[in-house]
Amino acid sequence: xxxxxxxxxxxxxxxxxxxxxxxxxxxxxxxxxxxxxxxxxxxxxxxxxxxxxxxxxxxxxxxxxxxxxxxxxxxxxxxxxxxxxxxxxxxxxxxxxxxxxxxxxxxxxxxxxxxxxxxxxxxxxxxxxxxxxxxxxxxxxxxxxxxxxxxxxxxxxxxxxxxxxxxxxxxxxxxxxxxxxxxxxxxxxxxxxxxxxxxxxxxxxxxxxxxxxxxxxxxxxxxxxxxxxxxxxxxxxxxxxxxxxxxxxxxxxxxxxxxxxxxxxxxxxxxxxxxxxxxxxxxxxxxxxxxxxxxxxxx
Amino acid sequence: xxxxxxxxxxxxxxxxxxxxxxxxxxxxxxxxxxxxxxxxxxxxxxxxxxxxxxxxxxxxxxxxxxxxxxxxxxxxxxxxxxxxxxxxxxxxxxxxxxxxxxxxxxxxxxxxxxxxxxxxxxxxxxxxxxxxxxxxxxxxxxxxxxxxxxxxxxxxxxxxxxxxxxxxxxxxxxxxxxxxxxxxxxxxxxxxxxxxxxxxxxxxxxxxxxxxxxxxxxxxxxxxxxxxxxxxxxxxxxxxxxxxxxxxxxxxxxxxxxxxxxxxxxxxxxxxxxxxxxxxxxxxxxxxxxxxxxxxxxx
Numbered sequence: 001x002x003x004x005x006x007x008x009x010x011x012x013x014x015x016x017x018x019x020x021x022x023x024x025x026x027x028x029x030x031x032x033x034x035x036x037x038x039x040x041x042x043x044x045x046x047x048x049x050x051x052x053x054x055x056x057x058x059x060x061x062x063x064x065x066x067x068x069x070x071x072x073x074x075x076x077x078x079x080x081x082x083x084x085x086x087x088x089x090x091x092x093x094x095x096x097x098x099x100x101x102x103x104x105x106x107x108x109x110x111x112x113x114x115x116x117x118x119x120x121x122x123x124x125x126x127x128x129x130x131x132x133x134x135x136x137x138x139x140x141x142x143x144x145x146x147x148x149x150x151x152x153x154x155x156x157x158x159x160x161x162x163x164x165x166x167x168x169x170x171x172x173x174x175x176x177x178x179x180x181x182x183x184x185x186x187x188x189x190x191x192x193x194x195x196x197x198x199x200x201x202x203x204x205x206x207x208x209x210x211x212x213x214x215x216x217x218x219x220x221x222x223x224x225x226x227x228x229x230x231x232x233x234x235x236x237x238x239x240x241x242x243x244x245x246x247x248x249x250x251x252x253x254x255x256x257x258x259x260x261x262x263x264x265x266x267x268x269x270x271x272x273x274x275x276x277x278x279x280x281x282x283x284x285x286x287x288x289x290x291x292x293x294x295x296x297x298x299x
Numbered sequence: 300x301x302x303x304x305x306x307x308x309x310x311x312x313x314x315x316x317x318x319x320x321x322x323x324x325x326x327x328x329x330x331x332x333x334x335x336x337x338x339x340x341x342x343x344x345x346x347x348x349x350x351x352x353x354x355x356x357x358x359x360x361x362x363x364x365x366x367x368x369x370x371x372x373x374x375x376x377x378x379x380x381x382x383x384x385x386x387x388x389x390x391x392x393x394x395x396x397x398x399x400x401x402x403x404x405x406x407x408x409x410x411x412x413x414x415x416x417x418x419x420x421x422x423x424x425x426x427x428x429x430x431x432x433x434x435x436x437x438x439x440x441x442x443x444x445x446x447x448x449x450x451x452x453x454x455x456x457x458x459x460x461x462x463x464x465x466x467x468x469x470x471x472x473x474x475x476x477x478x479x480x481x482x483x484x485x486x487x488x489x490x491x492x493x494x495x496x497x498x499x500x501x502x503x504x505x506x507x508x509x510x511x512x513x514x515x516x517x518x519x520x521x522x523x524x525x526x527x528x529x530x531x532x533x534x535x536x537x538x539x540x541x542x543x544x545x546x547x548x549x550x551x552x553x554x555x556x557x558x559x560x561x562x563x564x565x566x567x568x569x570x571x572x573x574x575x576x577x578x579x580x581x582x583x584x585x586x587x588x589x590x591x592x593x594x595x596x597x598x
Contacts, residue, residue, distance in 0.1 A: 001486060001489065001521070184561075185562055186300070186561070187300060188561060213557055214558075217514060218520045218558055221520055222520065225300075244594075246587075247594050248591060255514075259485070262485070288545075292547060293512060295543075296512060296543045297545075
């Protein structure tokens with residue numbers, strides 16, 4: 001099995017995770033949560049989203065959170081921005097890395113962002129162009145529903161490739177491929193990676209897999225074999241799936257880390273600290289950790 | 300990715316699953332459960348265990364269950380037997396396939412079967428020898444703790460290989476390699492398969508993986524790549540882990556089947572019927588299905 005020696009874990013718990021939790025977490029707890037994550041060895045912590053609080057009340061405190069966290073050297077704190085206004089607010093609050101997002105299907109764009117896929121891409125282009133004026137900024141591009149759509153079902157790699165290509169050409173340093181509803185399986189995930197990697201360097205791709213159907217780790221193993229070396233995950237499996245009530249969402253950081261450790265892949269992340277941080281936020285949410293690791297207490 | 304075209308799923312829910320559920324299921328429900336499983340396309344359903352009811356009260360009704368199920372042609376209904384007495388009782392109740400069991404470590408044998416590893420192997424030898432007098436009988440051999448032990452920790456492939464070799468030489472038609480506490484990771488699982496397959500035909504090996512640390516599907520993918528084509532699983536993830544309270548045990552049949560279907564691997568098993576049977580037994584146990592598939596209700 002040929003695998004990368006190092007993997008960069010992108011922690012999405014504070015943003016993608018908390019955004020899908022029904023309980024709203026106070027800003028001070030979020031700050032403490034991100035500060036704890038900063039001490040685990042993670043190099044990237046997606047911290048919040050500058051979308052309208054109308055749409056995502058869970059993250060209405062993005063400005064406060066971003067400006068109050070204790071930034072650690074060598075750790076990046078990207079924030080999600082949906083449009084020009086979001087970018088301006090994010091920059092004002094001190095963002096030094098951002099992420100833009102779109103989807104692989106027309107219907108998902110319509111339902112999720114209330115615009116067509118074309119409009120969604122135009123918004124991304126606009127944000128990227130503006131953000132690039134600030135030369136220091138790193139821009140991540142998210143594509144949702146790359147292995148299946150809750151509305152359109154099957155998604156082909158050929159639908160994803162041109163979108164990924166555009167985002168990369170416009171200036172995204174990394175393209176995160178999201179299996180938003182977790183329906184993918186290993187060979188399908190590999191075929192997608194090969195298709196996208198025909199146009200974009202493999203090392204610029206991130207796997208953002210959800211565990212809704214229990215396939216996330218198997219899919220991650222499959223794409224690691226294809227040279228993917230950036231993995232998005234959420235501590236304690238924060239998040240859930242807005243398209244399947246009560247089901248799992250983001251793959252849990254702890255479980256990914258356990259597999260990577262077992263495979264001898266270096267991440268620089270401390271398991272004990274991750275588990276502790278997972279317990280901290282789960283306790284606050286008043287429920288057991290949703291990671292398998294967090295649930296195991298041997299003997 | 301080179302994978303087998305066909306996989307045989309060995310359903311262990313009625314035995315390994317129910318044996319680890321705290322709620323005792325009435326014999327009639329077990330019979331109905333097994334009869335439903337018989338209609339799903341499964342070719343092997345491990346139905347019960349002829350161990351002393353003193354040790355496993357959950358399966359004290361083994362004779363009733365085995366003699367009341369509606370046997371379907373081309374479906375096997377193996378039962379676990381711990382010793383000569385168990386074999387006699389099993390044969391009296393009409394068993395036509397049996398399974399013997401031992402473990403990879405001394406301490407697990409002591410704690411689990413109250414005898415040394417050597418004595419445990421002697422018991423297996425005795426049962427196999429007796430069983431083989433009945434020429435028609437198929438004998439499966441289980442080895443526990445092949446990727447880790449709750450008492451001894453790390454387990455090396457070199458500890459597993461001689462045990463597997465003995466069981467096979469004595470007459471087991473299939474060796475089921477059990478990651479009893481689910482601590483294995485993909486490369487370790489592959490190394491084990493390669494080590495055992497140096498002595499026993501690869502197609503005679505079964506992967507019996509638990510999902511305690513969330514690794515089961517990734518490990519299964521890894522050993523499928525190594526030519527393993529027999530997988531043990533438990534519908535609705537019945538079972539849990541006796542060594543980690545509240546944690547997952549056997550990997551769920553539904554989740555394995557979803558992955559295999561996605562990989563284009565033929566099993567002959569009907570997903571809808573498996574899901575229905577999983578709901579039947581979960582409803583009886585008064586809890587939601589423990590498979591991811593069973594928890595997903597999209598949109």
